[in-house]
Each structure stands twice: as structure tokens, then as C-alpha cells.
Amino acid sequence: MTLRPLHDDFSTSAKIDEALNKRFPAKTRIDYLRLVRASDLHGGEHQARQANIRRITDQARELYNFIQDYERVRAHGEEVTADYTKQANFAVKERARLIAEANRLRNEPGVGNLPYERGAEFILDSAGQFKAVKVDARIAKGQSPQDALNSVREEILECDRAMRAARAAPLPLAEAAKQIEEDVRAFRRGPDVLATMRIRQETFGRNGSHSTQGRVRFPSREVVLDGGNREEVDEGVRFLCWLFPDQIIKKATAELEAAYKDKKPLSLAERTRVIAELESKKLDAERREEAIIRSIEDAGGIQWRRPLANMLAVLGIERAA
Known part of the structure; x- marks a missing residue:
């Protein structure tokens, strides 16, 4: 049995055929072709719907031309018969009805369908062997x-x-609270006070001077600004986590507990x-x-x-x- 080519690509069709023969039960070929037929029917239905919309709009356009001819005759002062006027009035109403019908068809939500390409891609991309499954309706x-x-x-x-x-x-409250504590304690960072132990050298002339003491360094990090410039910014949050870890953990856990109302973790x-x-x-x-x-x-x-x-x-x- 010859498979319908995928996107008219005969080499892809051959690959599908080879995969079906090697890794799938024999009935999978029939089920795949069933999917192809359904996909073609769905595509045909969509095309028929579009053709119907085009037919309706063509009719509305013809009526519009008829109405325009009627208006031009009247604009030139020519006499129009009662029957001509009756036809023109009917054309106005009929054109409005056709336009409304075309808009309804355009706005009508279409019913989706599984495209056969998904089946082809599954057959080509999946690995391993498959076996048939029988299921009753x-x-x-x-x-x-x-x-x-x-x-x-x-x-x-x-x-x-x-x-x-x-x-x-959400996770169980105990697990979430544990994560809060771990994050707060991991994020804390205190000042570097060890520099105060050292005498830092300042350069004056060739020999320099060792009379300046090191200073406390508070938490900070370097950021890159727009344009490539760099700037040192304080990390106050990390300093607060170092100063008050227990208070932060306690308050954050209390807020977490309030958020767990009516939750099933x-x-x-x-x-x-x-x-x-x-x-x-x-x-x-x-x-x-x-x-x-x-x-x-x-x-x-x-x-x-x-x-x-x-x-x-x-x-x-x-x-x-």
C-alpha cells in the first residue's frame, strides 16, 4: 500500500513507510491512513467553507454594481420604472443579508482537527519498538x-x-519554610573587618608610607552600567540577612503560613x-x-x-x- 506523501515529499513518504515496516505493528499503517483521510476531509470542508464565502461575496458585489447603476441613472435625471426601483430596493436588502451571512461564516469558530502531519512526525521521530493495543468503544x-x-x-x-x-x-509548609531558612542563611554576608588588623601602604615618593590602617569593607558588588561603566553598589539585603537572620526567617515563615490557607500541598x-x-x-x-x-x-x-x-x-x- 502506497502512503500519501508528506507535504508532497516522496522521500519523507519512503521514510514513513520504512519506519512503519521496522518499528510498528502492521495495523498502524491502516490507522495512519485513517488519520490522513480524516485530515483531508477536514481540509476539504475548510476549502468548501471558504469557497462558499467567496460565492456569497461575489453575489453581494454583483448586487452592489446593480445598485450603483440604478443610482447613476437617477443621478442623470433619467426616468426609472417602478419595477426597476423595486428591484433596486430588493438588491439593497439582499446585499445586506449576504454581507451579514459572509461575516457570520468568517467569524464562526471552526472545529479543530488533528492534522495528519502530527502522525507522520510521531512515526518518524519516535524511537524504539511499538505493539498494538486493542480497545473497545x-x-x-x-x-x-x-x-x-x-x-x-x-x-x-x-x-x-x-x-x-x-x-x-504548593510544597508542604515544612519544606517551604526550610527553603526560606536555607536561602536567608546562604545569602547573608557580613562586613570584612579583618582589614582593620593591617597597616596599608600608601605611596608617597619611591619608598611609600605604611602609616595608613585598613578599613572595614561592607558587603558590595560590582555592576556594569549602560555604556560599559562599572560601579560598586552596596548589598544591604545581604547585610540585613547577616544582622537579623532569625527575625527575617520568622517573619517570612509567618507570611508563608498565612498564604497556605485553603491550599492542598x-x-x-x-x-x-x-x-x-x-x-x-x-x-x-x-x-x-x-x-x-x-x-x-x-x-x-x-x-x-x-x-x-x-x-x-x-x-x-x-x-x-
């Missing part, structure tokens, strides 16, 4: 395929919401476990979603796939152990 008795699809897609959305919540969940290990479970649950739902879509297609219907659908589900595969 699981349509309940008395439930229509579309209702079953809507239900499973709500499951997918709920998994996404739960994963976003898990990723946004997760440790890094717990967060990793929760997200992994949700990803597995979501993939299972996506596999059922694909099975329902295929049942609709096999019955002669058309159902678009979500643009971000998991390619493992769409191609009916999983990584081989």
Missing part, C-alpha cells in the same frame, strides 16, 4: 456514539484540570505519583475516545479528532517492553 446501552464521545472527552478535560491543579499545588514525590496516575487515566480515556471515533467513521459518519490527541491512542499502539 464501550458505548453504554441506550447511549448514542456522540453522547459516549462527549462523556469520554469530559473525562479527558477533568484529567487535564486535575494535572494543572497538581502542578500548581503536595510533596515532590506525591506530585510525581499523582501526575503519573492522571496521565495514565487520561491515556486510557483517549484510547476509548479513538475507539468511539472509529466506530462513527466505520458507520459512515464524520468525527474530527482533537488537535492535541495522544498519538499513542490515535495509532492504537504502546511502547514494547
Whole structure:
């Protein structure tokens, strides 16, 4: 079976064919071609919609020309028949209706679909071996395929919401408070007082003088200004962390505790476990979603796939152990 070229690139098509033969089960080729057909149908629908808009605007333009001809006749003082005037009035109303219809079609949100290029890229870019996964559509008795699809897609959305919540969940209070203490104590920097122990040399003539004592050096750092000039600036915050570390830690921890109201913290290990479970649950739902879509297609219907659908589900595969 010959694959449709990717972007009319026959060498890419050959690479896809080679990858399917080497690393994927035989049925993946059929599932990929199913995706290509759906993508072509979606593209054809978009083109038909654009053609319809062009047809409507062409009709509106013809009516505009008719109205302009009518107005020019009147402007020249020529007599117009009642029937001509009736046609012109109808043209004004019809043109307004056509323009409104064209604007509605332009502004109507389009239904997205998974482009077949994502499937091609997955096949080419993924490494390792894959095996087929069989999944049933699981349509309940008395439930229509579309209702079953809507239900499973709500499951997918709920998994996404739960994963976003898990990723946004704060660390346990104790871990966050520990980090505050570590950062404050690591950032502190006191003055350099050791220089006061030394007599610093000042140069006067050839031999110089050793009568000047060193001075205390307070925390500072050199910054590069616009234009490349350099300047020494004081680091007061580091000095404060050195002077009052316990007070800073205590107050910062109190503010942190206030921010934890109505929060559900997760440790890094717990967060990793929760997200992994949700990803597995979501993939299972996506596999059922694909099975329902295929049942609709096999019955002669058309159902678009979500643009971000998991390619493992769409191609009916999983990584081989």
C-alpha cells in the first residue's frame, strides 16, 4: 500500500513507510491512513467553507454594481420604472443579508482537527519498538456514539484540570519554610573587618608610607552600567540577612503560613505519583475516545479528532517492553 506523501515529499513518504515496516505493528499503517483521510476531509470542508464565502461575496458585489447603476441613472435625471426601483430596493436588502451571512461564516469558530502531519512526525521521530493495543468503544446501552464521545472527552478535560491543579499545588509548609531558612542563611554576608588588623601602604615618593590602617569593607558588588561603566553598589539585603537572620526567617515563615490557607500541598514525590496516575487515566480515556471515533467513521459518519490527541491512542499502539 502506497502512503500519501508528506507535504508532497516522496522521500519523507519512503521514510514513513520504512519506519512503519521496522518499528510498528502492521495495523498502524491502516490507522495512519485513517488519520490522513480524516485530515483531508477536514481540509476539504475548510476549502468548501471558504469557497462558499467567496460565492456569497461575489453575489453581494454583483448586487452592489446593480445598485450603483440604478443610482447613476437617477443621478442623470433619467426616468426609472417602478419595477426597476423595486428591484433596486430588493438588491439593497439582499446585499445586506449576504454581507451579514459572509461575516457570520468568517467569524464562526471552526472545529479543530488533528492534522495528519502530527502522525507522520510521531512515526518518524519516535524511537524504539511499538505493539498494538486493542480497545473497545464501550458505548453504554441506550447511549448514542456522540453522547459516549462527549462523556469520554469530559473525562479527558477533568484529567487535564486535575494535572494543572497538581502542578500548581504548593510544597508542604515544612519544606517551604526550610527553603526560606536555607536561602536567608546562604545569602547573608557580613562586613570584612579583618582589614582593620593591617597597616596599608600608601605611596608617597619611591619608598611609600605604611602609616595608613585598613578599613572595614561592607558587603558590595560590582555592576556594569549602560555604556560599559562599572560601579560598586552596596548589598544591604545581604547585610540585613547577616544582622537579623532569625527575625527575617520568622517573619517570612509567618507570611508563608498565612498564604497556605485553603491550599492542598503536595510533596515532590506525591506530585510525581499523582501526575503519573492522571496521565495514565487520561491515556486510557483517549484510547476509548479513538475507539468511539472509529466506530462513527466505520458507520459512515464524520468525527474530527482533537488537535492535541495522544498519538499513542490515535495509532492504537504502546511502547514494547
